[in-house]
Amino acid sequence: MCEFCGKLVAWLDRELGENDAAAMERHLAGCAECRERLAAYEQASTVFDAYCEAAFAAEARRASKPRWVVAACAAGAIAAAAALALILILPRARVAETPRPAAPQAPQAGGTAAPQVAAHTEVPRTVRSTDTALEATRPSALAAPTRRLQHNASNLAASAAPTSPARASAIPSEPPIEIAIPADAMFPPGAVPPGMTFTADLTISAEGSPERLRLHPRLAGFERRANQP
Amino acid sequence: MSGETLPLALPLSRLATRTREATNLYRELRKPLLRYLVCLGLNADEAQDAVQDAFLSLQRHLAAGGSQENIRSWLFRVAHNGARNRQTSYQRRFGAPLDAEVESSLVNQITPEHAVLEKEKFRRLRNAVRLLTESERECLLLRAGGLRYREIGEVLGMATSTVGDTVERAIKKLAEKCHV
Numbered sequence: 001m002c003e004f005c006g007k008l009v010a011w012l013d014r015e016l017g018e019n020d021a022a023a024m025e026r027h028l029a030g031c032a033e034c035r036e037r038l039a040a041y042e043q044a045s046t047v048f049d050a051y052c053e054a055a056f057a058a059e060a061r062r063a064s065k066p067r068w069v070v071a072a073c074a075a076g077a078i079a080a081a082a083a084l085a086l087i088l089i090l091p092r093a094r095v096a097e098t099p100r101p102a103a104p105q106a107p108q109a110g111g112t113a114a115p116q117v118a119a120h121t122e123v124p125r126t127v128r129s130t131d132t133a134l135e136a137t138r139p140s141a142l143a144a145p146t147r148r149l150q151h152n153a154s155n156l157a158a159s160a161a162p163t164s165p166a167r168a169s170a171i172p173s174e175p176p177i178e179i180a181i182p183a184d185a186m187f188p189p190g191a192v193p194p195g196m197t198f199t200a201d202l203t204i205s206a207e208g209s210p211e212r213l214r215l216h217p218r219l220a221g222f223e224r225r226a227n228q229p
Numbered sequence: 230m231s232g233e234t235l236p237l238a239l240p241l242s243r244l245a246t247r248t249r250e251a252t253n254l255y256r257e258l259r260k261p262l263l264r265y266l267v268c269l270g271l272n273a274d275e276a277q278d279a280v281q282d283a284f285l286s287l288q289r290h291l292a293a294g295g296s297q298e299n300i301r302s303w304l305f306r307v308a309h310n311g312a313r314n315r316q317t318s319y320q321r322r323f324g325a326p327l328d329a330e331v332e333s334s335l336v337n338q339i340t341p342e343h344a345v346l347e348k349e350k351f352r353r354l355r356n357a358v359r360l361l362t363e364s365e366r367e368c369l370l371l372r373a374g375g376l377r378y379r380e381i382g383e384v385l386g387m388a389t390s391t392v393g394d395t396v397e398r399a400i401k402k403l404a405e406k407c408h409v
């Protein structure tokens with residue numbers, strides 16, 4: 001190891017003074033070991049820069065992904081969850097509906113179990129078939145973001161699931177507010193027949209302010225029915 | 230009579246000049262700053278916020294008649310401190326497994342054979358970067374952003390000679406561990 005070894009990167013970065021740089025260049029011309037080190041440092045530096053650029057580009061691409069893709073993923077997750085729910089529920093319903101064929105099928109249990117085991121063993125076999133040095137790492141590397149995406153989608157689905165039905169059912173489930181106003185309170189005495197009331201149909205907007213007020217005249221005989229929820 | 234000769238227009242014109250300077254700096258340094266912050270571990274949104282805060286601080290700094298020397302390292306320092314304050318998962322970029330996104334960008338850019346080689350290089354690099362100290366990693370990231378040793382020292386509060394030693398040590402470690 002020579003005295004110039006510790007300044008190779010600085011020379012590469014043009015951080016040495018003129019005299020030191022000239023001395024380094026003279027040394028490099030005659031030292032194969034330093035030239036080799038220099039090449040390795042240069043390459044490490046290039047790979048580091050390239051990785052930074054790739055990481056930045058990947059993050060930028062991830063951030064610029066259109067929102068409808070996320071929405072589509074969420075919709076897909078909901079559809080998949082619904083399909084899974086159907087698959088899980090329907091066979092149980094069938095078993096419950098047709099308990100009789102279970103007894104004759106009992107002797108075939110060994111026969112039916114065999115394909116199940118075979119189906120289970122197929123999964124690792126397919127994995128093992130890609131068990132090369134490169135391929136073995138690929139599924140794990142690719143699985144992580146997929147899992148992350150599923151989490152995102154399921155989170156979205158979970159957050160969307162309670163809100164959308166609630167939003168849809170918010171309007172019909174709200175009990176109508178009916179306010180019975182005696183006619184005497186609004187009109188001069190004798191202007192309205194006795195027993196006449198008005199029901200105010202009040203519409204309140206989302207922010208809580210009254211949006212519309214409509215008065216419906218009610219006769220005394222119908223008052224009770226109008227006041228019933 | 231031009232607008233600039235009016236007494237009230239003078240500070241405005243000075244402000245406009247400084248705004249132009251800030252705009253030019255924004256065009257020049259936005260991407261290197263974003264890249265630095267993303268590589269530190271911020272996500273795109275956090276990095277955008279930190280960069281915007283840094284340029285807002287620059288605007289205030291220039292409007293208050295602050296020094297215009299070493300403005301590049303000044304911006305990186307403000308962004309760096311902003312990242313430190315807002316970041317919860319510091320250095321996750323190099324700690325996380327190699328992203329499928331990064332891999333796919335390699336596959337898109339070059340031939341499959343090269344992609345395999347590059348992926349292998351990146352894996353080795355990621356493992357090697359984990360062995361670096363925090364200051365070594367930060368020095369390398371700032372160096373990748375095009376900063377001189379003096380500027381890196383200003384951002385991280387280190388002497389220029391210390392930056393030189395740190396960068397030299399970090400690159401040696403990478404070269405030894407990467408075997409590239």
